Amino acid sequence: MNEIQLSDLSLGRHIAEGSQGRIIELADHPGTVAKLYRTRELGLVDGRALAELVRIRGFIESEGLLVDHFAAWPHxxxxxxxxxxxxLMQRVHEPFLAGFGPTTSLAELGLLVDAGDVASPGVYERVLLMRALAAVMDALHRQGLVLGDLSPRNIAWSVSPVPRVMLLDCxxxxxxxxxxVLPPADTRGWEDPSxxxxxxxxxxxRFKLALTIARVLTGDRNAAPGIRPDLTFAGQAGILVGPLTRLMDQAAGPPGLRPTASQWATVLDVRTPWAGAAPGMPPQMPPPLPPAMRSRGASPSGEILRPFRRQSR
Incomplete structure (x- = not known):
């Protein structure tokens, strides 16, 4: 198992802080960052659950892509x-960054809902971004995993070279x-009311996916499946209105009857741009990723890993 002692890390500058911990770059390995939990969280951390995420990372893939192409997964x-x-996890670089004057920051999903200081993608790119998110969720579900807190802060996005997403807070x-790893958390306003x-x-x-799709496609942070979001796109984008509205109505129904991530990915899979959209983008694989930093030796922790159960939906 990949483990390393905190005292063996060459910690650099702080990159970000959140409610659970700090993100710190490694001075001797710029492609890797550390997430270190806050003192108040340490007593809540399930080390075996984290070790299990590290262990199964090699099994996680989506549409033929390894996990590092779509998730900042613990390694x-x-x-x-x-x-x-x-x-430790890979550092998220371009193209998942957005410019804000002289600085850059992660291009989080919230930029697609609230007007920001970056050029907002059009409907075509938004549709394909949501298709990419649905495909990643479908891959996780097929492998018996749940995403949990789906919110505008834990998904980064890019439209270069193709529309794609990067899961954060994995x-x-x-x-x-x-x-x-920690007790479950929900972002206020992005939870499943049931x-x-x-x-x-x-x-x-599945409910949170429908909620996210509604808000990203409309740009309305209050959109939700149960209130019939305005999906009346103009031009050829109108071909999606009927199928999306039917899935939204289904998503507003009781638990157990909501559309699967696979159903959303199928409806959102638009192969050819419609009139007025950005030029068509040929299929293109993301560039190869640098190898993950290897552990510098085993730890005497003796943690016992739970078996990874590959489940079907």
């Missing part, structure tokens, strides 16, 4: 003695029905 557990302190992902206060499920993921 090494960081230990402070015998206690789990955080993890330590929130967990095998369905099992404990996660699952508030309960562990995430594939069904709650």
């Amino acid at each position: 090494t557990v960081v230990l402070d003695g015998l206690r789990t302190a955080g993890f 330590d929130g992902i967990r095998p369905a029905g099992e404990d996660g 699952n508030v206060g309960c562990p995430p499920t594939a069904d709650s993921d």
Whole structure:
């Protein structure tokens, strides 16, 4: 198992801070960053669950792409003695960055809902971004995993060279029905109302996917499946109105009857741009990723890993 002691890391500058911890670059490995949990979170961290995410990363793929192409997935557990302190993951670089004057930041999903200081993609690119998100969620569900907190802060996006997404905060992902690294959390306003206060499920993921699609395609942060979002696109984009409206109505129904991520991906799979859209983009594989930083030796932690159950939907 990939483990490394905190004392063996050459920590550089702080890149970001969140409610759970800090993101710090490694001075001697610029392609890798560490997420170190805050002191108040350390007592809640399930080290075995994090070790399991690290162990299964080689099994995770979507549409033939390895996990590092669409998720900042943990690849090494960081230990402070015998206690789990955080993890290492790839650093998210271009093209998932947006310019804000002299600085750059992650192009988070919120930029597609709230007007920001970056050029907003058109309907065609938004449709393909949501198709990419649905395909990634479908891949996770097919492998028995649930995404959990789907919100504008934990998904980055790019339209270069093709519309695609990058999952952030992947330590929130967990095998369905099992404990996660930390207690489950929901972003206010982006939760499944039928699952508030309960562990995430594939069904709650499906509702959040529909919610995200509604808000990204309309640019309305209050859009939701249950209030019939305005999907009356102009021009040839109108071919999507009927199928999307039917899926939205279904997503507003009771748990167990919501559209799967695969159904969304199929409806959103637009092969040819319509009139007025950006020029067609030929299929293009993302550039190869640098190898992940390897562990610098085994730890005496003796943590026992749960088996990874590859489940079908």
